[in-house]
Amino acid sequence: MNEAFKATVLVSGTGSNLQALIDARQANRIDLDIIHVISNVTAAKGLVRAANAGIRISVLEHGTFADRDEFDRALSLLIAAGDPDLVILAGFMRIIGPRVLGPFNGKMINLHPSLLPLYRGTNTYQRAIDAGDSQHGASIHFVTEELDGGPVIAQAIIPIFSEDDSQSLAQRLSPVEHSLVVATVEFFTAHRVECIDGNVIVDGEKLEKPLQLQADGHLHTQ
Secondary structure, eight states: OOOOEEEEEEESSOOHHHHHHHHHHHTTSSOEEEEEEEESOTTOHHHHHHHHTTOOEEEOOGGGSSSHHHHHHHHHHHHHTTOOSEEEESSOOSOOOHHHHGGGTTSEEEEESSOTTSSOSSOHHHHHHHTTOSEEEEEEEEOOSSTTOSOEEEEEEEEOOTTOOHHHHHHHHHHHHHHHHHHHHHHHHTTOEEEETTEEEETTEEOSSOEEBOTTSOBOOO
């Protein structure tokens, strides 16, 4: 019997996407062993969610380190100790430096609340509204040294309504993000996706455009 796919999850806030993964595991949808949850914020609710699920938790307060390099060194060692198959950034509000990325290149993914390559960085909801966009969404991409610039694996799209503000748009996107995270990690646990030479490979074939989350909550290939 094969061992479950091992993941370490990095959070800075509520951990709602982490909870979606925990729930999917408990429902036997994904064969995922979340071995470690790490946060740079002591009061992050995601740590409570992890503890309630019996998952090991660690806190690395970035403000307690002399500089970014020291923080990155500690974070890299902490992640490596669990030897995860995948590192999932689920609302982790710190830029990943090369010291952290290096050992996990091609094994680290990030959830970003925009339809990349649109709106890298922060404040994506308001930027989409200000631009007059008709739709918004979320992307999951492999992490590279370029901020929110790694190859995109999958996306989910929602409409922008005329009455939307940034808060209402974020609230409507949140449950869609949960579905997107679960559906994408499902591909990893089935060993269907990898990153080779900067390309997303799904089922042995180069992905020409991101997979799209479907109404049934799954990702489907052509």
